[in-house]
Amino acid sequence: MMKINLTDQVALVTGSAHRVGKAIALELARNGVHIMVHYNGSGDEATETLREIKSHGVEAFSVQANVGTPEGVETIFAAVREHFGRLNILVNSASNFGKGNIADLSLEDWQETLDINLSGPFLCTQQAARLMRENDPSGGAIVNICDKGSLEPWHDRPHHSVSKAGLYSLSMNSALNLAPDIRVNVVIPGPVMKPQTMSNDDWAKITARAPLKRAGSGDDVARAVAYLVSEDFLTGTVIHVTGGEHLL
Numbered sequence: 074m075m076k077i078n079l080t081d082q083v084a085l086v087t088g089s090a091h092r093v094g095k096a097i098a099l100e101l102a103r104n105g106v107h108i109m110v111h112y113n114g115s116g117d118e119a120t121e122t123l124r125e126i127k128s129h130g131v132e133a134f135s136v137q138a139n140v141g142t143p144e145g146v147e148t149i150f151a152a153v154r155e156h157f158g159r160l161n162i163l164v165n166s167a168s169n170f171g172k173g174n175i176a177d178l179s180l181e182d183w184q185e186t187l188d189i190n191l192s193g194p195f196l197c198t199q200q201a202a203r204l205m206r207e208n209d210p211s212g213g214a215i216v217n218i219c220d221k222g223s224l225e226p227w228h229d230r231p232h233h234s235v236s237k238a239g240l241y242s243l244s245m246n247s248a249l250n251l252a253p254d255i256r257v258n259v260v261i262p263g264p265v266m267k268p269q270t271m272s273n274d275d276w277a278k279i280t281a282r283a284p285l286k287r288a289g290s291g292d293d294v295a296r297a298v299a300y301l302v303s304e305d306f307l308t309g310t311v312i313h314v315t316g317g318e319h320l321l
Contacts, residue, residue, distance in 0.1 A: 088167030212254030263315025
């Protein structure tokens with residue numbers, strides 16, 4: 074495999090104002106990548122994230138849009154074209170994490186989750202592939218952020234699980250369809266960042282269950298993303314950043 078120099082490349086990271094998306098954007102910036110920060114409702118966090126990204130000497134801009142709508146995706150890519158005119162890396166990180174039960178889940182909640190977690194990445198993948206091929210004959214790289222719901226049922230988040238299983242399948246199909254010039258890979262994080270609504274006690278139980286007996290961090294996920302986009306012989310590859318939780 075050949076190591077790709079990421080310096081001066083351009084990346085769009087959806088959902089990158091905070092949490093794992095922010096960690097990914099910052100790691101790419103440390104590798105010399107210019108960043109388009111996407112957010113929907115986290116404007117204050119996006120402003121701070123932009124400041125931190127720029128401290129690494131790269132260019133950064135932000136765009137506010139609902140990635141779960143075709144109009145939102147158009148807005149995002151119009152901003153990428155306006156500010157950079159090119160794209161080398163797409164990271165589909167934005168996600169809806171709603172709870173529910175199949176028996177009483179509303180169609181509205183079902184559709185909103187699939188729109189954000191699956192249709193949005195699909196539309197972003199299409200737009201990214203076109204833009205990558207316009208400006209760089211060597212193509213580009215896409216990384217989709219999945220989770221344990223991609224591979225197994227999630228009893229209190231069925232719509233989320235279905236959407237992430239779909240994203241996993243989209244990733245594999247995209248890797249096959251977009252080769253050889255565009256590589257598509259997956260990162261599956263485990264217990265790396267406590268959900269805001271989860272108690273400390275519940276989080277401690279989850280992290281203790283993993284073979285490594287500790288939580289990871291957003292930076293662990295970010296380094297996996299940076300590795301995938303910098304290696305030219307990886308496509309359809311899945312990296313589990315779970316502390317071994319996926320083995321259970």
